Structures are given as structure tokens and as C-alpha cells.
Amino acid sequence: xxxxxxxxxxxxxxxxxxxxxxxxxxxxxxxxxxxxxxxxxxxxxxxxxxxxxxxxxxxxxxxxxxxxxxxxxxxxxxxxxxxxxxxxxxxxxxxxxxxxxxxxxxxxxxxxxxxxxxxxxxxxxxxxxxxxxxxxxxxxxxxxxxxxxxxxxxxxxxxxxxxxxxxxxxxxxxxxxxxxxxxxxxxxxxxxxxxxxxxxxxxxxxxxxxxxxxxxx
Numbered sequence: 102x103x104x105x106x107x108x109x110x111x112x113x114x115x116x117x118x119x120x121x122x123x124x125x126x127x128x129x130x131x132x133x134x135x136x137x138x139x140x141x142x143x144x145x146x147x148x149x150x151x152x153x154x155x156x157x158x159x160x161x162x163x164x165x166x167x168x169x170x171x172x173x174x175x176x177x178x179x180x181x182x183x184x185x186x187x188x189x190x191x192x193x194x195x196x197x198x199x200x201x202x203x204x205x206x207x208x209x210x211x212x213x214x215x216x217x218x219x220x221x222x223x224x225x226x227x228x229x230x231x232x233x234x235x236x237x238x239x240x241x242x243x244x245x246x247x248x249x250x251x252x253x254x255x256x257x258x259x260x261x262x263x264x265x266x267x268x269x270x271x272x273x274x275x276x277x278x279x280x281x282x283x284x285x286x287x288x289x290x291x292x293x294x295x296x297x298x299x300x301x302x303x304x305x306x307x308x309x310x311x312x313x314x315x316x317x318x
Contacts (some may be wrong), residue, residue, distance in 0.1 A: 104159050104187045104246050106261045107254040108280050111136050111145070111272035111317075114254045115268055118222045126187070128209035128247070130224040131200070134311070139296050144288070147313040150205050152200025156209060157184075160197050164212035183211045187221075191235035202228055203237040210245070221249035225237065229285050229315045230257040256317045257285040288316045 107114050121127050134146045152160055161183055162175040180193050189207045191200065200208060208221050223241075228234055238253070238260055245251045253260075254270075261267060269278040292314050301315045 102106075102246050102248075103257045103266065104242055104251045105253055105268050105274070106264045106280070107268050107270050108258065108261075108283065109268075109275075110272060111143075111256060113272050114226060114270045115224060116253075117275065118254065121220070121222055123215065124218055125222055126210055126215055127222040128213065128224065130226055130228075130254075131209075132205065133227040134247065137175045137296055139163075139292060143317045144292060144295075144296075145285075145317060147227055147312040147315060149312070150198055150200065150202075150309040152154040153196065155197050157191055157195050157197060157305050158193040160208065162249040163213045163291045164209075168213070169250065170209070183214050186214045187211045191278040194268075199236060199265050203234070203241050207241055207245075213263065215270075219250060220252065221245050222252045222254075224252050225260075226256040227285075227315050228255070228260075229287050230259050237261055254261075256283060256315075260293070283317060284313050285317045287313045292316075 115129065118127050118129055120188070129243060132148055132150050134148045137144055137146060152163070156178060158177060158180045159265040161180045165175060177193060184191065187210045189209065191208060191213045197205065197208070206225065210221060239262070242251055242253055255261065261280055267278060268275045290313055293311065
């Protein structure tokens with residue numbers, strides 16, 4: 102099926118993905134705590150994976166209970182059926198915190214799966230570019246494209262294959278457009294100290310869950 106890469110405004114992409122309709126299954130970047138600007142530069146603020154101490158089985162059962170509050174305790178067979186529906190091959194006893202970012206997104210798709218869904222939305226904004234992440238993202242997209250029409254939000258255009266369909270998302274909407282060059286890299290946590298001195302938006306945040314910020318330029 103078709104694959105479309107989403108570039109543009111990070112908040113606009115997050116809002117669009119979270120508002121998708123019944124025929125779509127989504128995996129948002131809920132490990133990204135937020136975005137901030139410092140000295141005119143844009144940063145993503147990644148944290149540890151949510152529910153990192155849960156097993157894959159417990160994670161799916163919990164997420165399904167949020168979708169359907171009448172959901173009964175799930176058997177291992179039922180959990181595996183959700184994983185199989187999106188082609189996610191992880192052990193159900195594995196801890197969520199041991200997964201890579203792309204594996205976690207795949208797991209989120211499984212936990213949000215809807216029968217009859219034809220589109221999958223992956224929010225990978227904030228994922229820093231590395232060769233490993235590029236291979237993992239491409240492999241995940243290839244697998245999902247056999248099942249869904251796939252839409253992938255990225256904040257580094259090096260993840261986008263040559264000739265791929267690209268849609269630029271802004272607060273005004275989305276339109277097919279050539280990808281404007283965008284790069285990402287991990288930077289020192291000292292940036293957080295500088296930001297903290299100029300903003301109160303990090304007050305009350307548990308700094309132990311934070312990873313190094315990702316600079317996007």
C-alpha cells in the first residue's frame with residue numbers, strides 16, 4: 102500500500118495524528134514530553150518509554166482496557182493476536198523499557214489496533230537520525246505497508262527515501278510538497294539548564310525520566 106512521510110510543524114502533526122478517524126490506527130510519540138525553543142533553535146524533549154516496567158502483555162491489556170472499559174482480562178492468545186494483526190514480533194514477557202523507539206511505536210499500533218483499519222499513523226518526530234534508526238524505521242514501514250496505507254511523521258528528512266511521497270503539515274492543513282531539508286542530533290543536557298533558567302514550563306517535571314534533548318534544524 103501507499104507510504105507518505107509527514108514533515109512540517111511538529112505540534113500540527115501531533116494534533117493531526119491524534120485526531121484520526123475510526124479507519125486509522127495510530128502510534129503517537131508519547132515518549133516525547135514536549136518541544137521548546139531556545140535562542141531561536143527548536144528542541145524535542147524525549148523521556149523514558151511510558152510504562153517501561155510493564156511487560157508487553159500487561160501493556161497491551163492495559164491499553165485495550167482504556168479503549169473498552171468492559172474489556173475483560175486478556176489471555177496470552179488474545180495479546181498475541183493483536184501483535185500478529187500488525188506484524189509485531191516481540192515476546193509478550195519482554196519489558197516495554199527494553200524496546201527501541203521503533204519497536205515501541207509498533208507495540209503501540211498493536212495495542213490500538215481496530216478491525217477494519219486501513220491506515221496507520223506513526224509519529225516518529227524527535228527520533229534522532231542514526232544509521233540504526235534509519236534501518237529500523239525503513240523495516241517497520243515496509244512491514245506495515247503490506248497491511249495499511251502508512252503515514253510517518255519524521256523530523257529528519259534523511260529518514261525519507263528518495264522519491265517518496267511527502268506531505269507538509271502546518272496549522273493550516275496538509276499538502277503534498279517537496280521535503281525541506283531538516284536535520285536532527287542529540288545534544289547535551291546542559292541545554293535543559295539554560296532553558297530552565299528562562300522558562301517555568303519544566304517546573305515539577307521529574308528530571309530523572311529525561312533523556313538528552315534532540316536539536317532539530
